[in-house]
Amino acid sequence: MNKLIAPSILAADFANLQRDIEMVNASDADWFHIDIMDGVFVPNISFGMPVLKAISKHATKTIDVHLMIVDPDRYIQTFADLGANVLTVHYEACTHLHRTIQAIKAAGMKAGVALNPHTPIAVLEDIIKDLDLVCIMSVNPGFGGQSFIENTYKKVSQLKHLIEFSESNCQIEIDGGVTDQNASALVEAGADVLVAGSFVFKSEDPTATIANLKAITN
Ligand SMILES: O=C(CO)[C@H](O)[C@H](O)COP(=O)(O)O
Numbered sequence: 001m002n003k004l005i006a007p008s009i010l011a012a013d014f015a016n017l018q019r020d021i022e023m024v025n026a027s028d029a030d031w032f033h034i035d036i037m038d039g040v041f042v043p044n045i046s047f048g049m050p051v052l053k054a055i056s057k058h059a060t061k062t063i064d065v066h067l068m069i070v071d072p073d074r075y076i077q078t079f080a081d082l083g084a085n086v087l088t089v090h091y092e093a094c095t096h097l098h099r100t101i102q103a104i105k106a107a108g109m110k111a112g113v114a115l116n117p118h119t120p121i122a123v124l125e126d127i128i129k130d131l132d133l134v135c136i137m138s139v140n141p142g143f144g145g146q147s148f149i150e151n152t153y154k155k156v157s158q159l160k161h162l163i164e165f166s167e168s169n170c171q172i173e174i175d176g177g178v179t180d181q182n183a184s185a186l187v188e189a190g191a192d193v194l195v196a197g198s199f200v201f202k203s204e205d206p207t208a209t210i211a212n213l214k215a216i217t218n
């Protein structure tokens with residue numbers, strides 16, 4: 001299956017956001033990855049609804065929203081209205097995860113769950129069939145530009161087995177510290193979607209960096 005590259009806009013130049021969005025539109029990238037942080041669930045605040053609205057106006061590819069906020073149920077319909085196609089909530093932020101997933105789907109979006117590095121794959125056993133995507137955090141959420149946590153490979157393999165065993169159609173996304181050094185090993189372990197922020201936007205030629213990531217994973 002086609003492996004997807006999702007540049008994280010967190011690492012874009014916010015003073016030249018339209019330029020960076022157009023770059024992604026014209027590139028080999030598949031999705032826009034949008035990191036929403038509330039300063040409570042994670043120790044950082046990124047950006048919110050007005051910025052997502054501006055991104056949606058120009059983005060021509062799937063908008064993958066990664067919510068790093070407490071009580072995400074409050075904003076599900078808002079994110080649907082703002083153009084999110086995939087909405088991912090954190091397992092650690094949801095008391096009634098099954099209800100949250102159903103609400104995301106009822107709002108017309110694909111439903112994802114993200115797991116912090118310390119959260120085992122096994123917590124998803126009873127929800128995996130309801131999910132469209134699982135995002136394995138390969139850094140502690142809250143900041144771009146961190147180093148990839150090696151334990152991620154083991155979690156990808158475990159999740160791949162769980163998906164196959166459960167006959168789920170869920171995709172596996174990896175988020176944090178993805179580079180050309182770990183991309184092909186992640187795909188080999190079972191990853192379907194690779195998020196890359198700093199590695200793309202801090203490179204000399206982001207378009208070529210995306211093309212390279214796409215080429216080495218497909
Ligand atoms: O969710 C995130 C941080 O919480 C970002 O998506 C992630 O860090 C990607 O950035 P980078 O590729 O720079 O690590």
Ligand SMILES: [Co+2]
Nearest residue numbers: 035066175195
């Ligand atoms: Co993210």
